[in-house]
Amino acid sequence: MNYKSHHTPIIFLTPAFSQSMATLWNSALWVLCLLVLCLAADGYGESTCDLYKGNWVRDDSYPHYRSCPFLEKAFDCQGNGRPDHDYMKYRWQPGDCNMTRFNGRDFLTRFKGKKVLFVGDSLSLNQWQSLTCMLYNSVPRTKYTLFRSGGLSTFTFKEYNLQLSFDRNPFIVDIVRTDAGRALVLDSVNGSRQLWEDNDVLIFDSWHWWLHTGRKQPWDFIQMGGLTMRDMDRLSAYEIALKTWAEWANSSIDPAKTKVFFQGVSPDHANCSAQREPLRGVDHYRDPAEEVLEKVIGSMDKMLVRLLNVNEMSRARKDGHPSLYGLGGHRGMDCTHWCLAGVPDTWNELLYATLIRE
Numbered sequence: 001m002n003y004k005s006h007h008t009p010i011i012f013l014t015p016a017f018s019q020s021m022a023t024l025w026n027s028a029l030w031v032l033c034l035l036v037l038c039l040a041a042d043g044y045g046e047s048t049c050d051l052y053k054g055n056w057v058r059d060d061s062y063p064h065y066r067s068c069p070f071l072e073k074a075f076d077c078q079g080n081g082r083p084d085h086d087y088m089k090y091r092w093q094p095g096d097c098n099m100t101r102f103n104g105r106d107f108l109t110r111f112k113g114k115k116v117l118f119v120g121d122s123l124s125l126n127q128w129q130s131l132t133c134m135l136y137n138s139v140p141r142t143k144y145t146l147f148r149s150g151g152l153s154t155f156t157f158k159e160y161n162l163q164l165s166f167d168r169n170p171f172i173v174d175i176v177r178t179d180a181g182r183a184l185v186l187d188s189v190n191g192s193r194q195l196w197e198d199n200d201v202l203i204f205d206s207w208h209w210w211l212h213t214g215r216k217q218p219w220d221f222i223q224m225g226g227l228t229m230r231d232m233d234r235l236s237a238y239e240i241a242l243k244t245w246a247e248w249a250n251s252s253i254d255p256a257k258t259k260v261f262f263q264g265v266s267p268d269h270a271n272c273s274a275q276r277e278p279l280r281g282v283d284h285y286r287d288p289a290e291e292v293l294e295k296v297i298g299s300m301d302k303m304l305v306r307l308l309n310v311n312e313m314s315r316a317r318k319d320g321h322p323s324l325y326g327l328g329g330h331r332g333m334d335c336t337h338w339c340l341a342g343v344p345d346t347w348n349e350l351l352y353a354t355l356i357r358e
């Protein structure tokens, strides 16, 4: 019995219908292709995903390095006798995608012959040290040089002709010596711009020195637009300085040549002693200095500068500070800087993920 042939006419298609089916099939194929592409891209830590929304998860393959021959004592918590290790075993996991794992050799190869400069206070020093340690660990016997001259420290990977520098400059705007004393000049970056402009990657930070008074305040008065002031609201002064910096970036940076980052405000904790694991749960505290920074960066061209948004994620890492195992030892309590290996390694993973995504 020819049952099949008897029924075939039912699925015979008119030319028009078959064409529309073909179109439909084509569209379906496209959708499928796009889906596959999106999924493939997602595995790479994708551009649509907010890398800064996520969680700290325990990962025993961490830290990136066990020791680092040029690590500063201030960050060398294990060397200073910190007894616990768990604080080094946390990885940042974005909620909506997986971050590309840091690959030091790939970084060195991609940035061969290039110049990377960190500019800012000791939190910038913290991140610069972390990056040099992470990279050195990926090629442990490679030749390097480390020079210091004034506030500028330069680490060079000879084989890759890659220069990673740190310029100690906590206010970013100029401090100028005058007959009347030291002026913090809120509307000038003349003193540093030449140093900055000759780089391929720039990572800035500021804020922590803006609140210093008395002997820790390295200026005597504030200048702006030819006016001189004894002092002013520090948060407002910081905002004016950031805007001066933003104007400089807008007028002097060629985004095709130089990638510019600003490190979010690194959070302090009042008393961080005896903390052995990240805090659970989020508080919704908004750091005023971070708000000012986000406002200024948010007003700038997205192609020009990227916020390295470390504020919120690092707030959970009360365990990551040196506490009694920093420079001050048992007499000090450092809940500002971060142990290395540790939290700034994650900041550099984010820096890397952002750089290779572009």
Ligand SMILES: *[C@@H]1O[C@H](CO)[C@@H](O)[C@H](O)[C@H]1NC(C)=O
Pocket: 042, 043, 096, 097, 098
């Ligand atoms: C991230 O990686 C894990 C483990 O490899 C996998 O199970 C998960 O589906 C990935 N998530 C995304 C969003 O790609």
Ligand SMILES: *[C@@H]1O[C@H](CO)[C@@H](O)[C@H](O)[C@H]1NC(C)=O
Pocket: 174, 176, 185, 188, 190
């Ligand atoms: C910065 O340089 C500009 C242009 O050369 C000059 O007009 C300005 O006075 C300088 N500012 C300071 C504080 O040196």
Ligand SMILES: *[C@@H]1O[C@H](CO)[C@@H](O)[C@H](O)[C@H]1NC(C)=O
Pocket: 246, 247, 250, 251, 299, 300, 301
């Ligand atoms: C950036 O510079 C351009 C001209 O070079 C100007 O039109 C624009 O207003 C500037 N933007 C900011 C935020 O300063």
Ligand SMILES: *[C@@H]1O[C@H](CO)[C@@H](O)[C@H](O)[C@H]1NC(C)=O
Pocket: 271, 272, 273, 274
């Ligand atoms: C800091 O916290 C630890 C542990 O919670 C406590 O033992 C210590 O007394 C605190 N120190 C100060 C200065 O509050």
